[in-house]
Amino acid sequence: MNLQAIADELYRHQTSAAELEKLTLRYEGLSVEDAYEIQQLCMGKYMNEGQKLVGWKMGLTSKAKQQSVGVDEPIFGHLLDGMELYDPHVSLTGLIHPRVEPELAFIFKHRLEGDKILPRDVWLATECVVPAVEIIDSRYKNFSFTLVDVVADNASSAKFYLAEQAYSPYQIALDQVGVVMRRNGEVEQTGAGAAVLGHPVRSVVEQVRMLSRIGKAVEPGMVVLTGGITEAIYIHDGDRISVSFEGMGEIELTVGQ
């Protein structure tokens, strides 16, 4: 199977905001390893054009997320500098059917690698934690996919925004952080940090272990998004999305054309 050709196809759809049919309906026998290979080839195209790898994203780390998309194991994707929002405003241009989800992000001062990582290794390597929102946008029709499809599509990555205030990893019990997401003042989703694999630090552990299988690591200065705490909600022109993170402030995201 020509994985490069599939990566080229996904890249075209990602950069032109055009939906496509699930890969698994068209290519028989694609494995999860193939899907990660496609993801790397596809992200490599952005990097060849000058985009920088700024971190990694874990996905499907909460039951709410797994149930909403019908895939029941964690996955990961690349974060590129072009995905980062500098202001809490997202433009719908270039997106297909975007959704937003609340996350906690870790920012690192030391390298983390290998498959024997423990939470304490993560804390030693962490500079700070920050509230975040991720805008996901599957390139597949109806936001419907299998594990293999979503991995190839870089775990539905589109945009992410990190709050301005950073927090010490020692001050706040991240599993206890309550999250409320509102659209135009109406409560849409609620959850707590513990939804993410029991504690978001476990998502970082899992991220490092998964990266070690492909010979990669979390490098100093990188960000890791630990995964949606609640289900993601669709966003539309004119929406005001507010996400409050108990004890960690609030993100107010506006949505426009």
Ligand code: OOG
């Ligand atoms: C897959 C991406 C998952 C998360 O935080 O769970 C993800 C999807 O829901 O389309 O980013």
Ligand code: MG
């Ligand atoms: Mg996410």
